[in-house]
Amino acid sequence: MSKEIEAIKDPGLPAHVHRASDTNPAIAKQAERQVAILFILSAAGTVLMIGSYIFIPNDVFIFLPALGNTHAGQLFLGLGMAFSLFFLGMGAIQWAKRLMPDDEVIAYRHELRSSDEDRADFVSTIKERSGAAALGRRPLIKRTLGLALGLFSLSPLILLRDLGPLPKDQLSKTSWKAGTRLVTDPGDRPIKPEDLEVGAVAQTLPELAQGQERILSDIGKDAVLLIRLRPEEFQLDAERLSWTYDGIIAFSKICSHMGCAVALYEQQTKHLLCPCHQSTFDVTRAAKVIFGPAARPLPQLAITVDSEGYLVAQQPFNEPVGPSFWERSS
Amino acid sequence: MSTREYVAGSVANYVDERTGAAAWMKKNLTKVFPDHWSFMLGEIALYSFVILLLSGTFLTFWFDPSQREVIYDGAYQPLAGLKMSAAYASTLNISFEVRGGLLMRQVHHWAALLFMSSMVAHLLRVFFTGAFRKPREFNWLIGVGLVTLGIVEGFLGYSLPDDLLSGTGIRIAEAIIQALPVVGSYLAFFAFGGAFPGEAFIPRIYTVHVLLLPGAFLALITVHLMLVWYQKHTQYPGPGRTEKNVVGYPLMPVYMAKAGGFFFIVYGVVAFISAVASINPIWLYGPYTPGQISAGSQPDWYMGWLDGLVRMAPPIETHAFGHTISWNILIPGLIIPGILFTGMALYPFIESWISGDKREHHLLDRPRNVPNRTALGVMSLTFILITLINGGNDIIAQQFHLTINQIMWFSRIGVLVLPPIAFVITKRICISLQRADRDLVLHGRETGRLLRMPTGEFVEVHEPISAEKAWVLTSHEQNAPLQIEEVDHRGVRRVGAIRNRLRARMSEANAQSAPKVSADDLKEIEHH
Numbered sequence: 001m002s003k004e005i006e007a008i009k010d011p012g013l014p015a016h017v018h019r020a021s022d023t024n025p026a027i028a029k030q031a032e033r034q035v036a037i038l039f040i041l042s043a044a045g046t047v048l049m050i051g052s053y054i055f056i057p058n059d060v061f062i063f064l065p066a067l068g069n070t071h072a073g074q075l076f077l078g079l080g081m082a083f084s085l086f087f088l089g090m091g092a093i094q095w096a097k098r099l100m101p102d103d104e105v106i107a108y109r110h111e112l113r114s115s116d117e118d119r120a121d122f123v124s125t126i127k128e129r130s131g132a133a134a135l136g137r138r139p140l141i142k143r144t145l146g147l148a149l150g151l152f153s154l155s156p157l158i159l160l161r162d163l164g165p166l167p168k169d170q171l172s173k174t175s176w177k178a179g180t181r182l183v184t185d186p187g188d189r190p191i192k193p194e195d196l197e198v199g200a201v202a203q204t205l206p207e208l209a210q211g212q213e214r215i216l217s218d219i220g221k222d223a224v225l226l227i228r229l230r231p232e233e234f235q236l237d238a239e240r241l242s243w244t245y246d247g248i249i250a251f252s253k254i255c256s257h258m259g260c261a262v263a264l265y266e267q268q269t270k271h272l273l274c275p276c277h278q279s280t281f282d283v284t285r286a287a288k289v290i291f292g293p294a295a296r297p298l299p300q301l302a303i304t305v306d307s308e309g310y311l312v313a314q315q316p317f318n319e320p321v322g323p324s325f326w327e328r329s330s
Numbered sequence: 331m332s333t334r335e336y337v338a339g340s341v342a343n344y345v346d347e348r349t350g351a352a353a354w355m356k357k358n359l360t361k362v363f364p365d366h367w368s369f370m371l372g373e374i375a376l377y378s379f380v381i382l383l384l385s386g387t388f389l390t391f392w393f394d395p396s397q398r399e400v401i402y403d404g405a406y407q408p409l410a411g412l413k414m415s416a417a418y419a420s421t422l423n424i425s426f427e428v429r430g431g432l433l434m435r436q437v438h439h440w441a442a443l444l445f446m447s448s449m450v451a452h453l454l455r456v457f458f459t460g461a462f463r464k465p466r467e468f469n470w471l472i473g474v475g476l477v478t479l480g481i482v483e484g485f486l487g488y489s490l491p492d493d494l495l496s497g498t499g500i501r502i503a504e505a506i507i508q509a510l511p512v513v514g515s516y517l518a519f520f521a522f523g524g525a526f527p528g529e530a531f532i533p534r535i536y537t538v539h540v541l542l543l544p545g546a547f548l549a550l551i552t553v554h555l556m557l558v559w560y561q562k563h564t565q566y567p568g569p570g571r572t573e574k575n576v577v578g579y580p581l582m583p584v585y586m587a588k589a590g591g592f593f594f595i596v597y598g599v600v601a602f603i604s605a606v607a608s609i610n611p612i613w614l615y616g617p618y619t620p621g622q623i624s625a626g627s628q629p630d631w632y633m634g635w636l637d638g639l640v641r642m643a644p645p646i647e648t649h650a651f652g653h654t655i656s657w658n659i660l661i662p663g664l665i666i667p668g669i670l671f672t673g674m675a676l677y678p679f680i681e682s683w684i685s686g687d688k689r690e691h692h693l694l695d696r697p698r699n700v701p702n703r704t705a706l707g708v709m710s711l712t713f714i715l716i717t718l719i720n721g722g723n724d725i726i727a728q729q730f731h732l733t734i735n736q737i738m739w740f741s742r743i744g745v746l747v748l749p750p751i752a753f754v755i756t757k758r759i760c761i762s763l764q765r766a767d768r769d770l771v772l773h774g775r776e777t778g779r780l781l782r783m784p785t786g787e788f789v790e791v792h793e794p795i796s797a798e799k800a801w802v803l804t805s806h807e808q809n810a811p812l813q814i815e816e817v818d819h820r821g822v823r824r825v826g827a828i829r830n831r832l833r834a835r836m837s838e839a840n841a842q843s844a845p846k847v848s849a850d851d852l853k854e855i856e857h858h
Binding site: 009010011013067073079081084085087088090091093097102105112160163164166170203219221223253259261263264277279322323324327 | 360361405426429430432433465501502504505506508509510511512513514515519520522523524525530562569570572573575576579583584587588590591592593595596598599601602606619624626637640641642643644646649652653654656658659690724734735738771797798801804847852
């Protein structure tokens with residue numbers, strides 16, 4: 001075969017090929033005009049941006065194909081900004097590519113390593129200087145310095161302590177008590193069993209005492225989902241069945257996996273699904289996990305009705321609600 | 331001397347007499363950078379960071395990082411009269427009442443996605459071309475740090491508006507903290523100033539998002555760029571390019587114009603996308619309350635793989651001695667990501683240990699010429715891709731009319747089975763490509779011209795390839811695997827026999843390649 005392959009040696013940098021704009025002044029002039037046009041387009045973009053800011057009222061919506069109903073002010077402001085920046089960049093690059101010198105330049109690398117001499121000097125400097133400090137000969141200073149620095153480095157732990165209170169029993173206790181009424185969320189209306197038809201779902205919270213404000217941290221533990229089935233559909237043991245009332249069963253709405261709201265109820269299959277990680281719970285079997293990463297059923301709230309016929313809790317939750325934590329015992 | 335020269339001269343003199351900058355500037359203004367499209371990926375990351383600083387500063391002027399409860403009475407009627415946090419209300423205000431506010435929110439969010447995408451693309455370029463090798467290991471570590479911080483910064487950023495979707499994300503983050511053995515519940519209570527969600531978290535992550543992490547980014551990016559500058563950029567192999575030189579264009583004026591222009595183009599493209607494509611329409615989600623959620627809750631893509639891992643985790647918890655360990659959270663949420671990122675950070679050191687190569691490298695590898703590394707990269711990508719698919723399993727199920735269960739089981743099995751398969755296939759493809767290169771050098775390129783021989787046989791005419799091309803295809807090194815003797819020269823067994831055997835085995839796998847064209851090959855072919 002050919003000779004040029006026979007010796008596969010570095011053929012070296014190929015000869016430079018000049019651009020048309022390097023040799024032909026007319027083409028260089030044309031390139032110059034192109035750059036200028038790009039910069040003018042950029043300026044026009046800025047004018048569009050300023051104009052849209054000033055002249056398009058904030059409540060104008062226009063209908064555009066593909067985009068739908070669009071806020072005109074934001075759209076033209078954005079387009080103006082986009083054109084102004086984009087063409088500015090294009091102009092600069094066109095300038096660089098067509099008019100600035102395009103000869104490839106070779107620079108040489110140097111080994112990063114210091115010379116042996118410098119290294120030796122460095123080592124002796126270190127030895128000499130640390131010798132002057134005489135740390136090695138004064139262990140008392142070394143140790144007390146270590147103590148002082150070590151102790152001080154713990155200070156962030158102290159200073160950050162007041163970031164929050166200790167958990168105490170807050171992760172295991174909710175606001176539900178024996179006799180607490182279930183009220184709708186939103187609306188805070190107490191619920192009677194006949195308000196719920198078979199197949200219905202209601203999001204509830206514990207009734208607040210007069211003048212009490214509901215805070216999000218409570219909702220994060222107290223949210224309860226009521227679901228009404230036909231009583232014969234339950235496959236529960238006697239105790240769990242006694243926690244239901246006339247086909248109405250109540251579960252903590254806070255996922256036992258990572259605490260999202262378990263809000264998707266599939267009426268046909270009677271499954272509850274958490275939209276975060278798709279843990280799926282079977283309502284008929286006390287929210288047993290039938291799919292997904294959750295390891296525990298949703299805690300069930302024992303319910304009954306009070307003397308006025310409103311749904312109330314029989315007792316507090318018998319286990320912590322929400323995601324697991326180290327101190328949780330089951 | 332013209333007036334302009336005189337003024338420039340006196341300014342330069344003034345500055346130089348106070349800084350001595352002239353000597354440094356003289357050398358560095360003509361600094362040479364090699365040209366290649368793939369070197370612009372890191373540039374895009376840098377520019378999107380600048381865009382993030384600018385648009386983020388704009389947003390801070392109106393954003394109120396407070397979880398104090400307010401009644402909304404702004405311009406967006408569907409939410410009028412609703413209780414919400416001041417953070418959410420002020421984000422609505424930015425979106426609907428501040429002119430250009432929605433645009434800037436979208437610029438900020440799109441730029442964040444671009445920041446992460448370009449960092450990952452840049453990381454892949456560096457990995458597959460071997461740019462992380464000596465002397466650039468420190469810069470690899472800084473890069474891994476930047477990607478990690480980017481994930482955290484992005485998460486904190488989209489958590490700030492306190493809408494229903496982002497609050498759900500914070501809830502999940504809280505559950506991960508809470509799942510830590512021994513200290514979990516304490517850390518969670520310290521981070522949130524009490525029980526979730528409390529009123530402390532958003533003001534706190536705001537400080538981290540706008541001050542602490544951007545500061546860390548600035549410091550790391552500065553060192554990253556200084557090292558690139560000092561060590562000089564790597565270059566692709568080619569005629570005239572060696573380990574000892576850099577071939578390219580000078581900083582002034584070519585790269586100033588190109589890089590400066592490219593910044594404006596990146597900004598322009600982000601602005602265009604932000605003008606026409608809505609992102610994170612928080613007004614549709616409503617304010618956060620722990621009792622509610624919307625279907626199809628999805629994190630941003632750079633968190634999606636983590637969410638996918640969590641989704642596919644088997645439901646395992648240990649309850650013993652009155653304590654609970656949530657493996658279903660710890661393994662996908664902390665342990666696997668920890669292993670992945672540690673492995674990624676240590677990879678340059680592992681590869682150099684395996685190959686025994688301690689020399690400086692400034693010429694990049696063509697990925698096919700390092701089959702083992704390339705296969706490892708594709709294997710990791712396959713793993714991440716499957717977890718990412720599973721992170722969107724609900725959306726995919728809906729779009730493709732599948733069940734979530736099908737996708738979940740595909741992912742659970744696929745995440746274990748497909749990466750090794752990807753490894754093997756990639757390695758074979760690389761070696762096949764090497765063979766193709768070899769063929770090309772030995773037999774030339776196919777011309778498509780058919781020739782009928784006197785015997786009636788048809789042959790295709792091959793034409794020799796250019797010397798430049800032949801050089802590119804053959805200039806790479808092929809090193810033999812390490813030979814580690816089991817006994818030393820005095821016949822004593824070496825310590826660490828298992829480690830040595832492992833190293834020798836890996837070194838052998840690492841060196842597997844189709845042999846490149848040698849002088850003997852050429853001689854032989856001449857006889858034909």
